[in-house]
Amino acid sequence: MAGVPAVVVAAPASGSGKTTLATGLIGALRRAGHRVAPFKVGPDYIDPGYHGLAAGRPGRNLDPVLVGADRVVPLYHHGAAGCDLAVVEGVMGLFDGRIDEHETGPVAEGSTAQVASLLGAPVVLVVDARGHSQSLAALLHGFATFDSGVRLGGVILNRVGSERHDQVLRAACARVGLPVLGSLPRMDALEVPSRHLGLIPAVEHGAAAAAAVAAMTELVAAHVDLGAVAALARPTTDAVAWDPVAAVREAVAGDAALQSGSYGVVSRSGSRDVCANDATAVRVGSSALEDHTGTAEGDESGRGHAASTRSRLLGDSRERQGNEGGADAARAARAGRRADAPTSEWSAGGYGTSTGVEDGSGNDEATRTRRGPVIAMAGGPAFTFGYAEHRELLTAAGARVVVFDPLRDELPTGTAGLVLPGGFPEEHAADLAANTPLLTAVREHAGAGLPIHAECAGLLYLTRSLDGHAMAGVVDADAEFGPRLTLGYRDAVALADSALWRAGERVRGHEFHRTRLVAATTAAPAWGWHDGAGARVREGTLVGQVHASYLHTHPAGNPSATARFVGAAADYARVRH
Structure with missing residues (x-):
């Protein structure tokens, strides 16, 4: 089946404003009458919450590392069913992904570039314009030519300082033949509060999250050519939808x-129509949203x-x-x-x-x-x-x-x-x-x-205590906030039979936490792997x-x-x- 047209929102590096742009773009396109399917590259759980607020349906993840590259396109078709447009927010820089010292190709596993290539979708590059001038042309030339399997379709300039600054940057984009789809002024007030693992989840930020998403939508609607973005979107790779x-x-x-x-x-x-099926109303603060769970x-x-x-x-x-x-x-x-x-x-x-x-x-x-x-x-x-x-x-x-x-x-x-x-x-x-x-x-x-299937927060809930507060006491350990972040993909092996896994099964997973277990007694471990x-x-x-x-x-x-x-x-x- 031909895929719903999509654009991939990427950046040269983290911190360029991808989430603000992607979330605002989803909201603005929805307000313009599009049924937008929101996606996020990688294992991130937080950004999809803001996408969900903007789209009125849950954001979904596309992660080749965790699900396998062969499932990415079917999962996309599944999540985009019934929609007429999709916005896929990338992860880190366009070509950043799982670090593998033995990889020789230009596209890292799990990168935005890999997902864009699998989908056959054009990339909109969000550039943090602070500090850039004519040399932006060289940067864009490198990103546009680094990998022939990834098509750069246009640029959105973010955090532009002045009208003159905007003119210089547009001239640099024209030198390499890339259209400017939007130019956003510096709006630091739109920054969403964060904590040790990134942004505060939308469900915790409540009405403030809804207000932030509304502000992002207004900003993008005012400074991005939505018609040009929609026209840039292309039908994605044919595949049978994941079921x-x-x-x-x-x-x-x-x-x-x-x-x-x-x-x-x-x-x-x-047939299943994710975007067309209206379900229950969900409230975030004072804002009622449709729950399109799919x-x-x-x-x-x-x-x-x-x-x-x-x-x-x-x-x-x-x-x-x-x-x-x-x-x-x-x-x-x-x-x-x-x-x-x-x-x-x-x-x-x-x-x-x-x-x-x-x-x-x-x-x-x-x-x-x-x-x-x-x-x-x-x-x-x-x-x-x-x-x-x-x-x-x-x-x-x-x-x-x-x-x-x-x-x-x-x-x-x-x-x-x-x-x-x-x-x-x-x-x-x-x-x-x-x-x-x-x-x-x-x-x-x-x-x-x-x-019981408990992952990360679930593990903490099952311990004797968490930062001194009594928990369920199922797992014979205490948990506390730790001094460092543990982050990364793992190639794990199940060490014993359980309600989910069979001993010897190999699984790809992801760790993302800043807590640790202390005073743990000897227990049968669930997973085994080797570190770097x-x-x-x-x-x-x-x-x-x-x-x-x-x-x-x-x-x-x-x-x-x-x-x-x-x-x-x-x-x-x-x-x-």
């Missing part, structure tokens, strides 16, 4: 253990169901999830909110709002089995790091995903599996510790064999059915792990519920 149901089906077909499972895999009829769960036309027969591909995955029943209303009242109100704001990972599970009539075993196991997924301000495809894969594998906020919610009724993604729990440790009913429930369920110096690293921990680690993985690159996790949750549901 979570097909990914799960393929994972099941290739794994004998999954084939012998007694849970069903949900398929769905009809999952069938947003479709209110009917309930999905999962078959309990072996390896059957039945049903319709469109599942209506709402806060129904008196128990949910009572819990909401204790939390000081309406039963029908979302308990988490906009999520960079597309996890959407917190939704309740049916109480009462849905508690018999036959009904639970038919509808699939409940997977509780942590969301809210403390758990913002995740990928939209994760929820889609869980749903495709037969699970009913319920997003909840550990800052104030209880464990959802009927929970048979728990996903604790990444985020900033260190910024919310006191409030997390204050929700003792949830901490107690997580500890007790973990002891009873509840499958060749030293052996053992990381993470396995406790019963708990897999907790600092390593972030992308579910689209590892659908078998998601299918296994749902199978383990189905087994737990049959035993416990």
